[in-house]
């Protein structure tokens with residue numbers, strides 16, 4: 109099953125919640141192929157500038173840099189009073205995989221969950237293979 113087959117959206121619950129997850133932790137772009145479909149072809153000489161230009165940075169997971177929206181003390185840079193400024197098709201996979209549940213709104217703490225069938229480790233490995241194919245040195249990226 110593709111990651112995108114598991115994407116969910118529940119405007120009603122998330123609007124009432126106001127983006128507790130987005131204020132706590134922005135979602136990662138877990139699929140390099142989807143990342144390229146959104147932001148264009150990645151190469152060793154454009155990756156960092158591409159992240160910068162689109163308000164992104166990376167988070168290091170198992171030693172692998174994974175693209176993620178920039179985060180400030182107010183939360184994800186794409187969150188505003190009306191919700192996420194990115195269109196559904198531009199949002200990080202992790203945001204779209206997170207399953208909204210009503211208890212989060214009722215209790216004011218996150219009960220929404222990430223589907224256990226999706227393997228983070230496999231996603232991170234895909235990024236590692238992708239960097240290798242694109243001639244991008246992960247160790248060098250980590251020095252920025």
Ligand code: SF4
Nearest residue numbers: 122125127129208220
């Ligand atoms: S914490 Fe849950 S209910 Fe709130 S915005 Fe995120 S996914 Fe939606």
Ligand code: SF4
Nearest residue numbers: 130134184187192203
């Ligand atoms: S990209 Fe959008 S949905 Fe994802 S954390 Fe940021 S504001 Fe929330």
